[in-house]
Structures are given as C-alpha cells and as structure tokens.
Amino acid sequence: MPTGQPAIEPSRQEQKSERARLLLCESTVTCLTQYGYAETSISRVLAIAGVSKGALQHHYPTKEDLMAATAQHLLRRPLQQQPWSKQDRALSDPATREAALAKWLKNTWDKMINTGPYQALLEILLATRTDPVLHKRINRELEDSIRVIDEHFCQQYPDLNQASKAQLQALLCANRCLLRGLLIEAQYGLTSAAQKLVLKQWWQMLTPLLLGHFDSTSQLGETA
Amino acid sequence: MPTGQPAIEPSRQEQKSERARLLLCESTVTCLTQYGYAETSISRVLAIAGVSKGALQHHYPTKEDLMAATAQHLLRRPLQQQPWSKQDRALSDPATREAALAKWLKNTWDKMINTGPYQALLEILLATRTDPVLHKRINRELEDSIRVIDEHFCQQYPDLNQASKAQLQALLCANRCLLRGLLIEAQYGLTSAAQKLVLKQWWQMLTPLLLGHFDSTSQLGETA
DNA sequence: TAAAACCATCCAATCGTATTGTTTTTTTTC
DNA sequence: GAAAAAAAACAATACGATTGGATGGTTTTA
Numbered sequence: 001m002p003t004g005q006p007a008i009e010p011s012r013q014e015q016k017s018e019r020a021r022l023l024l025c026e027s028t029v030t031c032l033t034q035y036g037y038a039e040t041s042i043s044r045v046l047a048i049a050g051v052s053k054g055a056l057q058h059h060y061p062t063k064e065d066l067m068a069a070t071a072q073h074l075l076r077r078p079l080q081q082q083p084w085s086k087q088d089r090a091l092s093d094p095a096t097r098e099a100a101l102a103k104w105l106k107n108t109w110d111k112m113i114n115t116g117p118y119q120a121l122l123e124i125l126l127a128t129r130t131d132p133v134l135h136k137r138i139n140r141e142l143e144d145s146i147r148v149i150d151e152h153f154c155q156q157y158p159d160l161n162q163a164s165k166a167q168l169q170a171l172l173c174a175n176r177c178l179l180r181g182l183l184i185e186a187q188y189g190l191t192s193a194a195q196k197l198v199l200k201q202w203w204q205m206l207t208p209l210l211l212g213h214f215d216s217t218s219q220l221g222e223t224a
Numbered sequence: 225m226p227t228g229q230p231a232i233e234p235s236r237q238e239q240k241s242e243r244a245r246l247l248l249c250e251s252t253v254t255c256l257t258q259y260g261y262a263e264t265s266i267s268r269v270l271a272i273a274g275v276s277k278g279a280l281q282h283h284y285p286t287k288e289d290l291m292a293a294t295a296q297h298l299l300r301r302p303l304q305q306q307p308w309s310k311q312d313r314a315l316s317d318p319a320t321r322e323a324a325l326a327k328w329l330k331n332t333w334d335k336m337i338n339t340g341p342y343q344a345l346l347e348i349l350l351a352t353r354t355d356p357v358l359h360k361r362i363n364r365e366l367e368d369s370i371r372v373i374d375e376h377f378c379q380q381y382p383d384l385n386q387a388s389k390a391q392l393q394a395l396l397c398a399n400r401c402l403l404r405g406l407l408i409e410a411q412y413g414l415t416s417a418a419q420k421l422v423l424k425q426w427w428q429m430l431t432p433l434l435l436g437h438f439d440s441t442s443q444l445g446e447t448a
Numbered sequence: 449t450a451a452a453a454c455c456a457t458c459c460a461a462t463c464g465t466a467t468t469g470t471t472t473t474t475t476t477t478c
Numbered sequence: 479g480a481a482a483a484a485a486a487a488c489a490a491t492a493c494g495a496t497t498g499g500a501t502g503g504t505t506t507t508a
Binding site for chain 2: 036038039123125126129135139143166167169170171177178181187190197202209
C-alpha cells in the first residue's frame with residue numbers, strides 16, 4: 001500500500017530538504033576542520049556547499065541554528081561506534097576480552113577522536129564555553145551522547161555493582177580526556193613516535209583496570 | 225653608580241612601554257577567557273584595557289602581533305611553577321617523595337591548568353591549528369616551554385637512563401593531555417565529584433610509575 | 449494555487465588596519 | 479643647562495572589506 005500509513009515514506013520535498021541540510025552541515029564540518037571556528041563564516045560555508053545564501057537561511061535562519069545542527073550531526077555520528085565485539089557476548093575468554101578491548105581502544109583513537117569531524121566538534125565545544133546560548137542548545141545532546149557511549153561500554157560487563165561502575169565511568173572519562181588532549185598536543189612538536197609511546201603507555205595503564213571489573217572478586221586499583 | 229653601565233636601568237619611556245604592553249596582553253587574556261578566541265576583537269581588548277586604538281597599534285601593529293605576544297606572555301608564566309620541593313634534594317625518603325609528587329600533581333591542576341590564563345592559552349592553541357602564520361610564530365616558544373617543564377621535572381631524578389627518561393616524558397605528556405582534556409570536559413555535565421574521582425583515579429595510576437624510576441632497579445610498567 | 453526550496457541583492461554593524469594629529473619623553477645643539 | 483629638534487607614546491577618525499541577517503523575486507514541488 002503506497003499511502004497506507006501516511007508520512008512513512010518521505011516526500012520528494014522532504015528528501016530534498018534533508019539532503020540540503022546534510023550538505024550544509026557537512027560543509028560546516030569541512031569549514032570548521034579547515035579554517036577553525038573563528039574563521040568559519042556563513043559565506044565560507046556557502047562557498048563550500050555551493051549554494052546560495054537564501055538556501056542556507058531557509059534551512060537554518062541563523063548561524064547559531066547552523067552550528068547547533070552541525071553539532072547534533074557530529075554527535076550522532078560516533079554513536080555508530082561498535083562495541084567490543086560485533087556479536088554480543090563472545091567475551092567469556094579473558095584473552096579474547098583483552099584483544100577485543102585493545103581493538104576498541106585503538107579504534108576509539110583512530111576512528112573516533114583522531115579524525116576531522118572530531119576536530120570540528122572540538123572547535124564547537126570550545127566555542128560553547130563562552131557562548132552560553134549555543135552551550136544551552138547543545139549541552140543536553142552532548143551529555144546524552146557521552147552517557148550512551150559509557151552505558152554502551154558498561155553493558156559489556158555481566159553484572160556491575162555501583163562502585164565498579166563509578167570507577168569504570170571515571171576511567172572512560174579519563175580516556176576521553178587524554179585522547180582529546182593528545183589531539184591538541186599533536187599539533188605542535190609531538191613526533192609520531194612520541195605519540196605512539198604515549199598511547200601505548202596509557203593503554204597499558206588502562207587495560208588491566210578496565211578488565212579487572214570482569215571478575216567481581218578482584219578489583220584492581222580500587223578507590224576509597 | 226647610577227649610570228656606571230649604560231642601559232642597565234630602563235628609561236622612563238621603556239618602563240612606560242613595557243607597562244603598556246603588559247596591560248594589553250593581560251587585557252587580551254581577559255578577553256580570551258571571557259569571550260573566546262572567535263569573539264576576541266581589537267575593539268574589545270581596547271575596551272578592557274581602556275586605551276585608544278592608536279596605542280595598541282603602536283605596540284602591536286597587527287592582531288597577529290598581539291596574539292603572538294599574548295601567547296608568549298602566557299607561556300612564560302607557568303615556567304615559574306615550582307618543582308617538587310622548594311629546597312633542592314630533600315627527596316631521599318620515599319614517603320617524602322610521594323608526598324612531594326602528590327603536591328606537585330595537585331598543583332599542576334589547581335594552579336596551572338585549571339585557571340583562566342590556561343583557558344586563554346588553550347584558545348590560542350586551538351586557533352593556531354588552522355592559522356599557519358600564527359602557528360609558526362608561536363610554535364618554537366611553545367615547544368621550548370614544554371621541554372623546559374619536562375626537563376625541570378626530570379632533574380629531580382638522580383640518574384636517569386635513556387629509556388626511563390623516555391617513559392617519564394611520555395607520562396608527563398599524558399598528564400598534560402589528560403588535564404587539558406579534563407578542562408574541556410568540565411564545561412559540560414561533569415559534576416565536581418566526578419571530576420575529583422577522575423583526578424584521583426589518574427593520580428593513583430600515575431604516581432607509582434613516576435616514583436618507580438627513582439630506584440633504577442625496579443621499573444614498573446616498563447615499555448618494550 | 450499554495451507552499452516550500454532556492455537565488456540575488458541589499459543592509460547596518462563590525463572587523464582589522466591606515467592615516468593624521470597631539471602629547472610626552474628623549475636627544476641634540478648652542 | 480636651557481632651547482630646539484627628533485622620536486616615541488598615545489589619540490581620533492577614516493577606510494575598505496567582511497560579517498550575519500533581511501528583503502523580494504524565481505523556480506520547484508505539493
């Protein structure tokens with residue numbers, strides 16, 4: 001039935017609109033990674049997208065609308081990040097677990113943080129510090145995004161008590177922070193070898209603590 | 225002898241000039257922390273400093289000059305950071321060492337990273353990613369600043385072989401990165417308690433590795 | 449025919465910089 | 479050592495370019 005449930009298939013106009021919005025957001029991302037937040041202007045985004053000013057203003061009336069939409073676009077991207085293993089629960093073997101975790105850690109850096117889109121997101125994030133209006137528009141989605149990722153990670157653990165979960169979240173937060181900071185550090189005077197060494201060292205510190213919570217009896221590095 | 229060696233005491237004009245430059249740089253810092261890089265304009269700095277446009281342009285002809293000088297001003301600040309102990313070498317006792325290190329770690333966060341001036345520096349650093357000209361002007365001083373801090377830290381160790389030093393530098397870099405990332409994370413949805421937990425966890429992971437290099441025999445978490 | 453998508457142009461405001469003039473300090477010269 | 483010339487510090491204003499946003503018209507889709 002073509003029109004059995006109305007609004008189930010997007011109309012041609014809706015498709016067009018969505019494609020246009022996507023193009024604009026992606027152009028904004030390109031602009032942010034290439035020129036930074038301070039130098040990201042409406043006209044520059046327009047030039048990259050190859051559309052007119054009126055088109056942009058039709059979809060996103062103000063620059064703030066465009067930025068909020070772009071942030072949303074960027075935040076929804078990493079949620080596709082795979083968990084430890086494609087198939088659920090093949091992590092009964094400790095060695096498998098460690099390998100899967102190592103892969104996840106590496107993946108987080110290679111495919112999530114150390115990428116153009118994340119640079120763009122970082123530009124927006126830093127800008128929101130001094131832009132309360134934009135901050136308010138993005139904050140909720142941002143917190144949700146983090147929560148989902150953390151939750152997703154924790155679900156790999158069979159049964160997690162409150163204290164263990166708190167520590168895990170702290171470790172995940174630390175991981176985010178370190179990688180984010182490393183992305184910035186990598187801009188100046190950090191050789192590729194030095195960067196690898198830092199990552200190796202960090203993962204070496206992190207891995208046993210993350211794996212430790214699988215056996216509820218042995219909890220390495222317990223806090224308090 | 226007042227004029228024994230000429231040009232030893234700064235002339236009145238030089239004093240005036242230096243005071244003006246300092247005022248301008250500090251106003252720029254205020255502007256950066258308050259409004260961010262994108263919203264830091266000449267006129268805003270002028271308003272904060274309370275001087276005329278001509279005055280600024282006399283000391284710093286272009287905005288880039290002002291930013292470079294401000295970055296320099298900010299980079300020279302943290303070098304006053306104290307080492308582990310005020311007096312050299314009172315670290316023979318392991319317990320004293322640990323206490324001194326804990327203090328140093330806490331101090332690095334409280335007095336160096338988690339501050340307005342560092343926020344300002346971070347704004348400039350992120351901006352340099354997409355501003356090659358500014359990047360080039362600042363890069364050397366930036367690298368030097370890091371190197372000095374690292375070197376200063378390593379000097380606390382009596383005799384350090386090459387491998388140990390490499391690991392120490394990786395750990396110090398990781399520390400910088402994590403704290404920098406935490407500063408950004410703290411902007412959104414990170415409770416004060418959660419932040420403390422992350423810091424506590426991180427310091428707990430870091431401390432034994434940093435202290436391990438005092439005894440050249442036992443090297444914890446050795447790499448490769 | 450109405451609405452959505454898109455385009456071309458215009459607008460006031462602000463950007464960073466250049467220009468010119470005034471005041472203060474330093475240097476030169478008698 | 480005081481007057482004159484030079485230079486530095488600072489101020490006021492002007493300038494072209496660009497900013498984000500507004501307006502009115504044209505094409506496409508419903």
